[in-house]
Amino acid sequence: MPELPEVEVVKRSLEKKILNLIIKKVKINDGNLRYKVKKQEISKLIGLKIKKIKRRSKFLIFKTNKDLLILIHLGMTGKFFFVNKKDKKIKTSFYYELIDEKKEQKHDRVIFFFKDKQKLIFNDIRKFGFIKLYNLEQFIKNSHFKKLGPEPLTKNWNSRYFKNFILGRNRNIKNLLMDQNFISGLGNIYVNEILHKSGIRPTRKVSTLKNYEIKKIVQNTKKTLKVAIKFGGSSIKDFSNEDGKKGTFQQYFQVYGRKGEKCSNIDCNMTITKLVISNRASFFCKACQK
DNA sequence: AGGCATGTTACAGG
DNA sequence: ACCTGTAACATGCC
Numbered sequence: 001m002p003e004l005p006e007v008e009v010v011k012r013s014l015e016k017k018i019l020n021l022i023i024k025k026v027k028i029n030d031g032n033l034r035y036k037v038k039k040q041e042i043s044k045l046i047g048l049k050i051k052k053i054k055r056r057s058k059f060l061i062f063k064t065n066k067d068l069l070i071l072i073h074l075g076m077t078g079k080f081f082f083v084n085k086k087d088k089k090i091k092t093s094f095y096y097e098l099i100d101e102k103k104e105q106k107h108d109r110v111i112f113f114f115k116d117k118q119k120l121i122f123n124d125i126r127k128f129g130f131i132k133l134y135n136l137e138q139f140i141k142n143s144h145f146k147k148l149g150p151e152p153l154t155k156n157w158n159s160r161y162f163k164n165f166i167l168g169r170n171r172n173i174k175n176l177l178m179d180q181n182f183i184s185g186l187g188n189i190y191v192n193e194i195l196h197k198s199g200i201r202p203t204r205k206v207s208t209l210k211n212y213e214i215k216k217i218v219q220n221t222k223k224t225l226k227v228a229i230k231f232g233g234s235s236i237k238d239f240s241n242e243d244g245k246k247g248t249f250q251q252y253f254q255v256y257g258r259k260g261e262k263c264s265n266i267d268c269n270m271t272i273t274k275l276v277i278s279n280r281a282s283f284f285c286k287a288c289q290k
Numbered sequence: 291a292g293g294c295a296t297g298t299t300a301c302a303g304g
Numbered sequence: 305a306c307c308t309g310t311a312a313c314a315t316g317c318c
Contacts, residue, residue: 003296034298034313058297076297077315107315126314128297144298171308180298187296236296256296278309281294 002058002074004152004185005228009247010080011055017082018062018120022049025113034075034130037110041133044068045112057148057184067135071142075128077107081121147181152221157183159214166206173209173217174202174277186221188280189234189256194220196255201289202275202282227252255283263288 002010023045031037045068052063062070072078105123110131112120122131134142150156165182176182177191186194195202197220200213209217228234233247236257254264259274263285270287 006296032314073297076295124314125316126295126297128313169307175309178297189296234296279311 002076002078003187003190003234004058005190005225005249006233006247007055007058007060007074007185008229009233010074011053011060014060014080014082014120015053017084018050018114019053020049020051021114021118022047023112024115027111027113028109029111030109030127033109033124033127034073035132037131042110042131044133045070056145057151057180058187059144069134069136069139071130071132071134071139071144072122073130073144075124075126075130077125078129079123081105081108081123083117083119083121085117149179149181149183152183152185152225157218157221159211159218162214162218163211166209170205170207172202172277173200173204173206174280174282176206177217177221178278178280183221185225189236189253190221190224190228192256192283193254194224196284196289197224199289201286202277202284204290255285258283 026042026045028037028039028042031039045064048064048066048068050062051065054061054063058073060072060074062072064070105121107123107125108121109124109127110122112122114120122129150161166176169176173195174191177186177194178188192202194217198213198216200209200217228247228249231247231249231252234249234253235247236250255272258272260271262268263270263272265285265288268285268287270285272283273286275282275284
């Protein structure tokens with residue numbers, strides 16, 4: 001499910017649910033995520049209060065009231081479900097009913113328990129996600145953040161940075177935008193959309209980009225992500241936030257998954273082409289994207 | 291049955 | 305040492 005907009009949506013909804021809750025118990029159904037979740041280590045969380053939730057790129061960080069924090073990545077299929085037996089609203093929502101009926105779902109990997117039978121479930125089908133504990137000292141030098149590029153929605157992501165980074169390099173623009181060390185938070189879907197909006201073909205070598213094209217890519221990155229967040233992210237397959245609410249940005253995809261459909265640009269009669277680049281599907285319009 | 295899937299990373303080759 | 309691209313991870317769906 002998760003590129004930057006989806007992770008941001010999850011972050012915002014979790015903030016409304018688990019802030020200031022104390023972890024009473026942690027249950028590991030299957031600790032074989034990207035990194036092994038060990039019972040002994042995760043038990044250190046018991047008794048700690050969740051004080052703050054942050055997002056960096058596609059990572060979530062839960063800060064506690066002690067010198068211990070949780071770093072989470074949703075991987076490809078990671079999801080959170082929050083279950084609150086006392087909350088009428090959630091009780092009527094889709095996911096509450098689902099969970100209540102089935103008790104536990106198949107891919108519930110790790111479950112955090114709070115007071116009054118409230119719980120936060122980390123569900124991850126493919127197990128590419130992870131949950132890691134750090135103290136502050138370790139966290140500051142954690143390998144995941146070492147080389148991470150700028151956040152796309154900050155002023156650090158700009159044309160000057162872009163031009164400077166590509167000096168002496170010559171890869172294609174699709175791979176560059178997917179490179180988390182160049183810009184952090186984008187993934188396959190949003191890169192496809194951004195390049196279509198910018199009129200740039202995914203195979204374009206970065207050394208051939210004109211200044212105005214770089215500007216367009218930077219602006220369209222910000223615009224696309226902002227709108228996607230506004231619409232609650234994209235729910236392809238089964239993405240949802242912890243309320244079971246679905247994002248709706250997938251309705252606005254111009255190219256992703258639209259092979260053979262007509263290009264959305266007015267006056268363009270071309271159909272969308274699919275091309276695999278570096279093992280990932282790329283979708284683009286041959287007429288509009290140069 | 292085979293191909294494909296929103297991500298990351300270890301490794302190979304230049 | 306740097307740069308780039310590929311394959312692998314685990315699981316399910318079409």
